[in-house]
Amino acid sequence: xxxxxSAADEEAALEDLHNRHMTDGLPVIIPxxxxxxxxxLASGQxxxxxxxxxxxxxxxxxxxxxAVAAVMAGCLPDYMPLVVAALKAVIDPRFDLTEMQATTHCxxxxxxxxxxxxxxxGPVSSSYGALGPxxxxxxxxxxxxxxxxxxxxxxxxxxxxxALLGHPGKFSYxxxxxxxxxxxxxxxxxxxxxxxxxxxxxxxxxAPHSVLFSGDGDxxxxxxxxxxxxxxxxxxxxxxNAILTSxxxxxxxxxxxxxxxxxAGLSRQDIATEIYQRCKMDGAEANxxxxxxxxxxxxxxxxxxxxxxxxxxxxxGSGLYSxxxxxxxxxANKNSAVSVKVEADFYCEVPNFNGG
Amino acid sequence: xxxxxxxxxxGIPVVALVTDEFWPQGDxxxxxxxxxxxxxxxxxxxIAGTGTKNMKAIAADYAPLIIKALEADHD
Numbered sequence: 001x002x003x004x005x006s007a008a009d010e011e012a013a014l015e016d017l018h019n020r021h022m023t024d025g026l027p028v029i030i031p032x033x034x035x036x037x038x039x040x041l042a043s044g045q046x047x048x049x050x051x052x053x054x055x056x057x058x059x060x061x062x063x064x065x066x067a068v069a070a071v072m073a074g075c076l077p078d079y080m081p082l083v084v085a086a087l088k089a090v091i092d093p094r095f096d097l098t099e100m101q102a103t104t105h106c107x108x109x110x111x112x113x114x115x116x117x118x119x120x121x122g123p124v125s126s127s128y129g130a131l132g133p134x135x136x137x138x139x140x141x142x143x144x145x146x147x148x149x150x151x152x153x154x155x156x157x158x159x160x161x162x163a164l165l166g167h168p169g170k171f172s173y174x175x176x177x178x179x180x181x182x183x184x185x186x187x188x189x190x191x192x193x194x195x196x197x198x199x200x201x202x203x204x205x206x207a208p209h210s211v212l213f214s215g216d217g218d219x220x221x222x223x224x225x226x227x228x229x230x231x232x233x234x235x236x237x238x239x240x241n242a243i244l245t246s247x248x249x250x251x252x253x254x255x256x257x258x259x260x261x262x263x264a265g266l267s268r269q270d271i272a273t274e275i276y277q278r279c280k281m282d283g284a285e286a287n288x289x290x291x292x293x294x295x296x297x298x299x300x301x302x303x304x305x306x307x308x309x310x311x312x313x314x315x316x317g318s319g320l321y322s323x324x325x326x327x328x329x330x331x332a333n334k335n336s337a338v339s340v341k342v343e344a345d346f347y348c349e350v351p352n353f354n355g356g
Numbered sequence: 357x358x359x360x361x362x363x364x365x366x367g368i369p370v371v372a373l374v375t376d377e378f379w380p381q382g383d384x385x386x387x388x389x390x391x392x393x394x395x396x397x398x399x400x401x402x403i404a405g406t407g408t409k410n411m412k413a414i415a416a417d418y419a420p421l422i423i424k425a426l427e428a429d430h431d
Contacts, residue, residue: 214404214405215405215406216405216407217408218407218408219407222405256402256405317377318377318401318402319377319402320404
């Protein structure tokens with residue numbers, strides 16, 4: 001059963017939630033019983049349905065508690081299937097949520113949405129500024145997961161979340177793949193799902209690092225230069241991946257860069273393989289820069305254990321910049337991405353729901 | 357677009373070249389600088405990095421439109 005607090009009015013309730021360290025530092029929508037009930041109703045499932053436990057506090061994630069987080073974050077009921085899928089992904093043991101919440105690294109869960117739910121449970125932006133402000137679904141779905149990680153999982157800065165600085169994606173970090181503009185099959189199809197499935201993939205990720213590439217259409221080998229700069233961004237000597245030689249990581253191609261690689265005849269798997277092969281560094285150099293962690297005597301050292309460790313998707317506006325997200329790469333499961341099929345069939349519309 | 361507006365302000369005939377991806381931003385900038393009707397021609401996107409042959413082809417295709425826009429503005 002979810003605890004109930006009382007306050008004189010919404011202003012006092014907000015201050016109370018801040019004082020209890022139950023917010024992310026920004027104002028939240030007060031999760032009144034009426035609002036939470038509507039969110040639960042929209043889910044079409046029982047409030048006390050248990051999704052699992054969230055570390056490090058081992059809090060029990062019931063549907064109602066997830067609905068509380070969704071209300072606080074400003075979600076519309078339509079977003080609930082994506083919030084629930086993202087939550088299921090991070091409580092999967094392969095995700096190592098407890099360790100991720102506790103680490104001093106800045107890692108945050110990056111939520112990637114594929115399939116029809118990008119539209120029916122959103123819209124979740126996959127275009128200009130998808131990781132920035134201005135997109136309600138992107139902002140509030142990621143925020144709902146974070147608030148669940150705070151209030152159910154107990155991840156609080158300086159006490160149980162020991163990230164030395166963190167990064168702004170710890171407020172919200174959510175985008176969709178632009179399947180319509182991509183020259184490749186959707187990412188979830190390449191991960192083994194059907195094209196009509198909707199899938200949420202979550203991966204621990206650093207803040208996005210911009211990768212500048214201005215092609216030259218007269219150069220038939222320009223694609224190789226693009227692969228090279230993506231690899232430099234992803235596995236330079238300052239990253240955990242390069243030093244620890246493990247972990248999954250993310251590459252977000254913009255439409256222009258995806259087109260360059262597609263025109264070179266590369267599939268998504270080919271791109272991952274080509275970048276994987278370029279993500280290597282000299283063993284002596286790794287030992288010189290970070291001897292305490294670069295214990296292995298491999299030479300050369302591959303930053304990743306294989307191309308399947310690289311998530312490649314297409315999103316964002318069209319132009320010069322793609323993004324790479326190196327990762328923490330630690331934990332028992334080495335920073336594994338987890339994909340969860342979105343169960344939208346249970347969900348129902350709530351008449352006259354105005355989000356209030 | 358901002359260059360185009362600044363040149364137009366000092367009386368130099370101008371046509372701003374804006375690619376289709378950035379057309380809404382061009383409208384926004386022209387509006388916000390108080391010159392919403394500054395002449396402009398829409399180009400395909402992308403152009404940068406597409407190679408000399410493609411850029412020459414675009415120049416050949418769009419030069420008449422640029423001249424037409426200049427003449428219309430002069431009228």
